[in-house]
Amino acid sequence: MDSEDQKELLGESLQGTPTVVPGQPTHTRKLYLESYGCQMNFSDSEIVASILSEAGFATTRDEDDADLILLNTCAIRENAEQRVRARLRQFKQAKGARPHLVVGVLGCMAERLKESLLEQEKLVDLVVGPDAYRDIPNLVDQVHGGQKAVNVLLSREETYAEISPVRLDANGVTAFISIMRGCDNMCSFCVVPFTRGRERSRDPESIVREAHELFDAGYREVTLLGQNVDSYKWNIDNKGVVKNESEPVVRFAELINRVAHVNPDLRVRFSTSHPKDMTDDVLEVMAKHENVCKYIHLPVQSGNSDVLKRMNRGYTREWYLERMAAIRRIMPDCATSTDIISGFCGETEDEHKDTLSLMDMMHYDMAYMFSYSERPRTLAQRKYENDVPPEVKSRRLQEIMAVQKVHAANRTKSYVGRTYRVLVEGTSKKKEDQFFGRTTYNTVVVFPKENAKPGTYVNVHVQDCTPVTLIGKMTKNEPSA
Ligand code: SAH
Ligand code: SF4
Ligand code: F3S
Numbered sequence: 001m002d003s004e005d006q007k008e009l010l011g012e013s014l015q016g017t018p019t020v021v022p023g024q025p026t027h028t029r030k031l032y033l034e035s036y037g038c039q040m041n042f043s044d045s046e047i048v049a050s051i052l053s054e055a056g057f058a059t060t061r062d063e064d065d066a067d068l069i070l071l072n073t074c075a076i077r078e079n080a081e082q083r084v085r086a087r088l089r090q091f092k093q094a095k096g097a098r099p100h101l102v103v104g105v106l107g108c109m110a111e112r113l114k115e116s117l118l119e120q121e122k123l124v125d126l127v128v129g130p131d132a133y134r135d136i137p138n139l140v141d142q143v144h145g146g147q148k149a150v151n152v153l154l155s156r157e158e159t160y161a162e163i164s165p166v167r168l169d170a171n172g173v174t175a176f177i178s179i180m181r182g183c184d185n186m187c188s189f190c191v192v193p194f195t196r197g198r199e200r201s202r203d204p205e206s207i208v209r210e211a212h213e214l215f216d217a218g219y220r221e222v223t224l225l226g227q228n229v230d231s232y233k234w235n236i237d238n239k240g241v242v243k244n245e246s247e248p249v250v251r252f253a254e255l256i257n258r259v260a261h262v263n264p265d266l267r268v269r270f271s272t273s274h275p276k277d278m279t280d281d282v283l284e285v286m287a288k289h290e291n292v293c294k295y296i297h298l299p300v301q302s303g304n305s306d307v308l309k310r311m312n313r314g315y316t317r318e319w320y321l322e323r324m325a326a327i328r329r330i331m332p333d334c335a336t337s338t339d340i341i342s343g344f345c346g347e348t349e350d351e352h353k354d355t356l357s358l359m360d361m362m363h364y365d366m367a368y369m370f371s372y373s374e375r376p377r378t379l380a381q382r383k384y385e386n387d388v389p390p391e392v393k394s395r396r397l398q399e400i401m402a403v404q405k406v407h408a409a410n411r412t413k414s415y416v417g418r419t420y421r422v423l424v425e426g427t428s429k430k431k432e433d434q435f436f437g438r439t440t441y442n443t444v445v446v447f448p449k450e451n452a453k454p455g456t457y458v459n460v461h462v463q464d465c466t467p468v469t470l471i472g473k474m475t476k477n478e479p480s481a
Pocket of ligand 3: 075
């Protein structure tokens with residue numbers, strides 16, 4: 001796929017993006033920060049840039065010009081880690097000629113591999129896990145003092161709530177807001193609970209404040225981020241005990257409600273929903289607010305209940321179908337997307353076919369599709385054999401991708417012929433005289449610039465499409481969505 005919407009891809013496809021913050025005169029040292037992995041990791045990089053900006057670092061896009069090189073890494077699949085290792089070997093070479101250069105690894109790979117990145121692999125000077133970013137300035141000083149530095153302590157409380165993220169590579173229109181950290185689910189294939197620690201939610205006041213600040217700065221869309229946003233909770237513990245009786249309890253539906261009230265012109269999106277926890281009150285609050293986008297990413301992983309059980313996902317095929325039916329009942333026009341893993345431990349041909357048949361029932365707008373990669377320490381690695389041969393995994397993945405390609409193209413075609421309210425994001429990558437933006441359904445639309453401006457809403461009549469992008473023209477007519 002080649003349209004602007006690929007910016008939103010999760011996982012490896014977002015990898016290797018260098019980020020830049022404008023320098024200030026007091027910033028004497030230079031940071032080169034490269035981010036890999038999911039949106040949450042990108043959001044964390046904005047926290048890291050903020051912490052280091054306070055410590056006197058300006059960021060640079062030029063790695064040759066940096067005093068400090070940091071890679072914010074992902075451990076979700078083995079190939080994600082291999083790419084980072086290759087990059088670290090390049091930096092190790094660079095260090096030969098620049099003895100004062102400090103190279104560090106942040107994020108999920110840092111948390112997973114800890115000291116071994118320093119000791120066995122000898123690739124870096126600095127290893128910092130996702131909950132220890134406040135310590136980076138001290139750790140850099142420690143490295144300058146001649147020591148290697150590690151902090152991979154996970155926290156039950158850290159949410160970086162009061163740190164104002166430095167918006168990296170900002171388009172000035174759309175931004176991420178982290179609403180929680182960690183994950184308490186133990187999906188058997190997944191390394192995230194080991195790399196990100198326990199689930200904890202961020203103070204709703206600080207979330208709403210951040211949304212206000214973004215709106216005042218001209219932003220018009222926020223995406224609320226968490227590994228399982230449906231289990232967001234404030235002032236209540238996992239057992240349902242209210243912590244402070246004089247304060248309200250805030251769950252995810254109420255959080256959406258509060259953020260949606262920041263301004264009717266601020267669009268609200270969120271990711272990721274979990275099929276086992278997505279409740280009707282969340283769907284109802286989405287339906288109630290026009291500015292909450294009609295789009296849900298609901299990862300299914302597999303269409304077979306036995307595989308889902310081995311994956312420890314906490315739902316069956318029937319439960320998932322019922323949740324999708326609830327979406328369609330409460331918001332008949334809502335767009336949907338998913339994540340799918342091919343070739344999980346013990347997956348038979350029939351079980352794989354159940355995934356294909358579920359896809360045929362769902363007609364997702366979009367899907368992230370992966371073949372299973374065994375991760376150290378996970379339940380699946382300890383309990384099940386990774387027994388689907390690589391060629392079978394990849395053939396099944398191809399089949400899944402082929403089905404999705406047809407569904408996505410059909411979904412795109414189904415949007416042609418109507419008028420949509422589109423948030424203008426910027427100039428189209430392919431055509432200088434065109435803008436691109438998105439519909440509420442998260443579909444990218446390109447149209448001639450005329451007198452439109454990024455960060456405003458326009459009505460676009462869609463006349464044509466490619467398999468993933470809508471092509472239109474601004475109109476004075478009222479939108480149908
Ligand atoms: N919290 C989100 C997903 C986070 S990881 C959720 O529960 O849906 C993003 C996606 O990576 C997952 O949905 C899954 O499809 C994929 N993934 C995770 N671990 C994987 C592994 N070991 N092999 C292949 N894909 C994996
Ligand atoms: Fe991983 Fe499951 Fe948590 Fe998602 S919900 S991050 S897949 S353990
Ligand atoms: Fe990767 Fe960590 Fe995100 S493993 S997908 S960067 S939470």
